[in-house]
Amino acid sequence: DQQVKQNSPSLSVQEGRISILNCDYTNSMFDYFLWYKKYPAEGPTFLISISSIKDKNEDGRFTVFLNKSAKHLSLHIVPSQPGDSAVYFCAASTYGKLTFGQGTILTVHP
């Protein structure tokens, strides 16, 4: 039972354009959502998070949007840079435990 899903295994974007990564969840008990960036053979790096009481959180080039009614969140990266190329995981939290999506490989082309 995959409670957190990232339906796009990969995304390719031109440098300078917007990258939009999507994530859907099924458990309405999730109350906090996070995005992590991960390189192969490394641990995930925390990027940005959002509480379930908000619908948007912005930090520099990264913005996370939460649509609770649709149980959907997205990460916008603008402008995208080649250094953003990595695997992006969304994660949802309940009672302090994270459930991760499968990840989306983002490739930003120069």
Add this chain to the structure above:
Amino acid sequence: GAVVSQHPSRVICKSGTSVKIECRSLDFQATTMFWYRQFPKQSLMLMATSNEGSKATYEQGVEKDKFLINHASLTLSTLTVTSAHPEDSSFYICSASFSGVHTDTQYFGPGTRLTVL
């Protein structure tokens, strides 16, 4: 801030031996530490949650006698894979969270690649 280290980064061992992996929070005191494993091209799967001074809570399907977790202090947790077998080969990652920010934010170590021959 919020740096988590793991040691070793890579270990190769013979089947039947035990391997210990250390996870340290370097610049904060971790209220809770978590252990995950990741198989190739798959997501991170939570194995167990540990709080300093108390027994770890294991996820369903994770053998507590095989994966021993000790959270001896607010900055150190260890995972010991006992009597390792080739199917235990995986990428093991720890994370830590602390009070002061949203306690659900976890900061991850760099991971340990375990290969059991």
